[in-house]
Amino acid sequence: MAAAFWRRCFAPLRLCRRAWRGSNRHYRAARCTELKQPLVIEEMVPRPVLPHEVRVDVHFCGLNFADILLCRGQYQKRPCLPFTPGMEFAGIVLETGTDVSTVKEGDPVVGMGGYNNMAEQCIMDQKTLWKVPEKVSLRDAAMLPVTYSTALMALKHRARTQPGETVLVTAAAGATGLAVIDVATNILQAKVIAAAGSDEKCKLAKQKGAQWSVNYSQGSLKEAVSKLVGNGGVDVVIDNVGGDIFLEALRSLAWEGRIVVVGFAGGTIPSVPANLLLLKNISAMGLYTSRYKEQDFPTYYESLSSILQYCQEGRIQPQLGAVFKLEEVNDAFHYVMKRKSTGKVLISLK
Numbered sequence: 001m002a003a004a005f006w007r008r009c010f011a012p013l014r015l016c017r018r019a020w021r022g023s024n025r026h027y028r029a030a031r032c033t034e035l036k037q038p039l040v041i042e043e044m045v046p047r048p049v050l051p052h053e054v055r056v057d058v059h060f061c062g063l064n065f066a067d068i069l070l071c072r073g074q075y076q077k078r079p080c081l082p083f084t085p086g087m088e089f090a091g092i093v094l095e096t097g098t099d100v101s102t103v104k105e106g107d108p109v110v111g112m113g114g115y116n117n118m119a120e121q122c123i124m125d126q127k128t129l130w131k132v133p134e135k136v137s138l139r140d141a142a143m144l145p146v147t148y149s150t151a152l153m154a155l156k157h158r159a160r161t162q163p164g165e166t167v168l169v170t171a172a173a174g175a176t177g178l179a180v181i182d183v184a185t186n187i188l189q190a191k192v193i194a195a196a197g198s199d200e201k202c203k204l205a206k207q208k209g210a211q212w213s214v215n216y217s218q219g220s221l222k223e224a225v226s227k228l229v230g231n232g233g234v235d236v237v238i239d240n241v242g243g244d245i246f247l248e249a250l251r252s253l254a255w256e257g258r259i260v261v262v263g264f265a266g267g268t269i270p271s272v273p274a275n276l277l278l279l280k281n282i283s284a285m286g287l288y289t290s291r292y293k294e295q296d297f298p299t300y301y302e303s304l305s306s307i308l309q310y311c312q313e314g315r316i317q318p319q320l321g322a323v324f325k326l327e328e329v330n331d332a333f334h335y336v337m338k339r340k341s342t343g344k345v346l347i348s349l350k
Helices: 002-009 065-071 138-142 145-158 175-186 199-208 221-229 243-251 274-280 291-295 297-312 326-337
Strands: 015-018 027-031 040-044 053-063 088-096 108-112 121-125 129-131 166-169 191-196 212-215 234-239 253-261 283-286 320-325 344-348
Touching: 027 326, 040 326, 053 108, 053 138, 053 145, 053 326, 065 326, 088 121, 088 138, 108 138, 108 145, 108 297, 129 297, 138 297, 138 344, 145 175, 145 234, 145 253, 145 297, 166 175, 175 191, 175 199, 191 199, 191 221, 199 212, 212 221, 221 243, 234 243, 243 253, 253 274, 291 297, 320 326, 326 344
Parallel strands: 015 040, 166 191, 166 234, 191 212, 234 253, 253 283, 320 344
Antiparallel strands: 027 040, 053 088, 053 121, 053 344, 088 108, 108 129
């Protein structure tokens, strides 16, 4: 079934035209018209901006595993069909609504929190836009919102990571994993054990700043971690994988250790053995970054504001994995699904 799905993905993209009455300016967008089917490129006409909204000329859109789940109907949110995926982007302001005061036409901006950004244009509420600092390129800015905000919030806001503590991160060569290494090492001064599924990925993680690496395709993650830090275990785990890797990481925690669940790239959602939490006074918690937009907006906004400042100061350096053109969007999805990506995958709209 999966093979048949991806064979369909490489069929020629269908070009459609969908326009709102009263306008003739068209732009291209990647559209999910049917779940579990290849995306199509449609030509669309922008609607008018509302008083609090901003129209942006998108230069780069980040591709996240969540976009793939969204287009397969397997994500926490399920927008009505048809829809445009894309949860983060960077570009230039084209137009502002009458009540907008935070940005102006011509400003470079980065956005996060919508599900409509994989297009040459998008419209966002002004409160979910951040100005891109002078020393940060639009390409680098597009790599920051989802993965780096997740990394900072998981490490600092949820796990309360302290300088000198040891952090274990799974799927360490993925975009979020590398962001966790970058933030833990260069912002929080923690020590990092990078766990990944190949020697090549482990090597990249160490180049990014991890002190140690573990290839969990070659044996027990828990045993490998014990050899590095002893039976005491690690202070913090940031888990991107789920399944058996999560359980081994949980068992690798030290007394009063904290594990933060940020994703299930392995495809299996594990159950937490409550006895392990009790015996070591361990804390298990989750992080769904987008939820902070509704529940705790100041924390949500501050996370990316801080990340942009760190990037401006040169304290963090996002890792580019690959860039695909808009018409190659199904190739990009396939690239991520096959776990070929190391670092951030971007869709270029220019």
